[in-house]
Amino acid sequence: MMSDLLTERDAWSMANCSIARTLEIVGTRAALLIMREAFFGTRRFDDFAKRVGIGEPAASARLKELTAAGLLERVPYQEPGQRTRYAYQLTDKGRDFLPVLVALRQWGDTWAADEQGPAVVVRHKDCGAAVHAVLRCDDGHDVQLGDSFVDAGPGLIRVGPDRPEPGGE
Amino acid sequence: MMSDLLTERDAWSMANCSIARTLEIVGTRAALLIMREAFFGTRRFDDFAKRVGIGEPAASARLKELTAAGLLERVPYQEPGQRTRYAYQLTDKGRDFLPVLVALRQWGDTWAADEQGPAVVVRHKDCGAAVHAVLRCDDGHDVQLGDSFVDAGPGLIRVGPDRPEPGGE
DNA sequence: TAGCTGGCTTCAGTAAACATAAGTCAGCTA
DNA sequence: TAGCTGACTTATGTTTACTGAAGCCAGCTA
Numbered sequence: 555m556m557s558d559l560l561t562e563r564d565a566w567s568m569a570n571c572s573i574a575r576t577l578e579i580v581g582t583r584a585a586l587l588i589m590r591e592a593f594f595g596t597r598r599f600d601d602f603a604k605r606v607g608i609g610e611p612a613a614s615a616r617l618k619e620l621t622a623a624g625l626l627e628r629v630p631y632q633e634p635g636q637r638t639r640y641a642y643q644l645t646d647k648g649r650d651f652l653p654v655l656v657a658l659r660q661w662g663d664t665w666a667a668d669e670q671g672p673a674v675v676v677r678h679k680d681c682g683a684a685v686h687a688v689l690r691c692d693d694g695h696d697v698q699l700g701d702s703f704v705d706a707g708p709g710l711i712r713v714g715p716d717r718p719e720p721g722g723e
Numbered sequence: 724m725m726s727d728l729l730t731e732r733d734a735w736s737m738a739n740c741s742i743a744r745t746l747e748i749v750g751t752r753a754a755l756l757i758m759r760e761a762f763f764g765t766r767r768f769d770d771f772a773k774r775v776g777i778g779e780p781a782a783s784a785r786l787k788e789l790t791a792a793g794l795l796e797r798v799p800y801q802e803p804g805q806r807t808r809y810a811y812q813l814t815d816k817g818r819d820f821l822p823v824l825v826a827l828r829q830w831g832d833t834w835a836a837d838e839q840g841p842a843v844v845v846r847h848k849d850c851g852a853a854v855h856a857v858l859r860c861d862d863g864h865d866v867q868l869g870d871s872f873v874d875a876g877p878g879l880i881r882v883g884p885d886r887p888e889p890g891g892e
Numbered sequence: 893t894a895g896c897t898g899g900c901t902t903c904a905g906t907a908a909a910c911a912t913a914a915g916t917c918a919g920c921t922a
Numbered sequence: 923t924a925g926c927t928g929a930c931t932t933a934t935g936t937t938t939a940c941t942g943a944a945g946c947c948a949g950c951t952a
Contacts (some may be wrong), residue, residue, distance in 0.1 A: 568774065570842040572831025573759050573824060579835070581752040582909070590742050594873055599929050605737065609911050614930065616909095624834075637919045639928070647834050649868050653856045654830060655742060657822040662741025665793075665816050666748070671877035673739040678860035679870045686861070687822045691847035691854050699818050701848045704763055708840035751939070768899055778941050783900065785939095806949045808898070 567711040579623045580651070584608050584616045590655055592626060592648060594674075597641035617642055625651060657687040736880040748792045749820070753777050753785045755827070758820055761795060763843075766810035786811055794820060826856040 568574060580586055587606040596602055603613035620626045625648035628640040656676060663672045676685040689697040737743060749755055756775040765771055772782035789795045794817035797809040825845060832841045845854040858866040 566842070568776070568842065570837045570839070571759075572828045572836065572841055574756060574831075575835045576827045576831035577752045577755060581755075583746045583750040584909080586746060586750075587743060590740075607737070608909095610930070611912095611932085612910055636928090650833060651830055652868060652871070653826040653858060654823065656858060657826045657856060658745045659741045661820055661823060662743075662745035664819060666744045667741065668739045668878045670739065672741055673735070673737065673876050673878045673880065675874045675876045676871050677874045678862070678864055678866050679872055681860060681862045681864060683860035683862040683864070685858050685866050685871050687826060687856050688859050689822060689825060689854050690857050691850060691852035693847070693850045693852040695847055695850060695852070697847050697854050699821060702821070702845050702854050703848055705844045705846045707842050707844040709837045709842045711842065753939080777939095779900070780902085780942090781940055805898090 566706070569711055570709045579619070579625070580654075582616065584612055585620060586655075586658070588613070588616050588620060589625065589648070589651055592642065592644050593652060593655060597643055598639075599642070602642070620648070624648075653687050656685060660687055735875070736882045738880055739878045748788070748794070749823075751785065753781055754789060755824075757782070757785050757789060758794065758817065759824055761811065761813050761817060762821060762824060766812055767808075768811070771811065789817070793817075822856050825854060829856055 580589060584606060587608075588602055591602055591605050594605075596605055599613065599617065600610075602617060603610050606613065608616075617626065621628060621642065624645055626642045627645050629643055630638050631641050632638045659672070659674075659676075677683065678685055689699075689702065691697050749758060753775060756777075757771055760771055760774050763774075765774055768779075768782065768786065771786060772779050775782065777785075786795065790797060790811065793814055795811045796814050798812055799807050800810050801807045828841070828843075828845070846852065847854055858868075858871065860866050
């Protein structure tokens with residue numbers, strides 16, 4: 555679980571952290587639940603507010619952020635006898651967020667589940683079996699928990715020396 | 724991406740939602756970044772505050788919540804010539820959260836990346852190849868984006884009728 | 893025993909994310 | 923043209939998550 559890199563954790567900066575940068579966009583409860591709803595198929599403003607359980611101003615703010623960030627797009631639609639309206643729908647960028655939601659749901663199902671079982675299940679279109687998020691390496695191996703370690707990437711910013719962590723693994 | 728269930732989305736309640744329940748525990752930016760640091764090997768109070776970039780009161784509050792929720796545990800340790808101190812370390816419940824962080828990092832690497840590439844890479848212990856979160860169904864098939872749909876689970880609470888979503892897929 | 897240090901807690905204030913309620917506006921229907 | 927509806931926006935207030943600075947306590951070292 556640990557590499558030598560971690561013994562010099564203070565030697566690198568988190569200024570360039572993909573997790574932190576992702577959370578700048580979807581770091582609120584409401585934004586993540588709006589993404590959940592978008593995957594459930596919700597498209598209309600009022601429905602987002604109602605189904606996420608937030609007020610309209612909050613829905614407006616979060617939808618605007620997610621649209622500006624490119625996870626959702628406003629597309630015009632027209633129902634017969636109605637004027638043109640706009641629906642919020644997932645872009646490719648937004649659709650690619652599904653693994654995060656599946657992983658969150660999966661953790662909740664495992665560790666914070668209701669007695670009655672999960673409310674919703676994501677299924678594979680082809681076979682109908684339940685879908686899970688799993689870890690896999692580029693060589694194609696399944697990666698079990700504890701079988702991975704954190705390494706420096708090309709964008710790592712080093713800033714100074716470090717002291718060792720207590721205990722060790 | 725959509726099932727017939729979604730055309731009756733208002734017929735089910737999200738009172739029993741694993742994603743929402745998970746976000747009750749780790750729904751803040753600081754809590755998620757503390758979990759990131761825990762996987763990086765950080766164990767001491769001051770280091771969490773410094774490396775996450777939050778104040779000590781915020782670190783204290785979030786660490787207390789994560790400990791109470793069982794993702795972290797306070798374990799005593801003693802360095803030579805020092806008194807007994809406590810370190811925060813991941814429990815099984817906390818370690819099982821890794822796929823969420825991998826998925827978040829992966830999305831950030833893809834869609835909000837720095838020009839220089841990612842700061843850190845998670846690697847497989849056995850082969851050193853980079854680790855990714857992928858979706859797989861219980862029948863063992865890889866699930867591509869768009870090849871899944873949302874279905875009712877046993878814990879679904881139905882509440883009333885619905886109106887159709889605009890547009891359709 | 894007097895400091896020093898790590899690991900917090902307390903205090904006071906700010907900022908962000910929310911709530912509720914009311915208002916606006918476009919354009920279809922009557 | 924007058925109302926109605928969906929989709930917002932605006933106004934105001936509350937709650938939650940933070941910040942910085944200071945204080946406290948245990949126990950090791952001098």
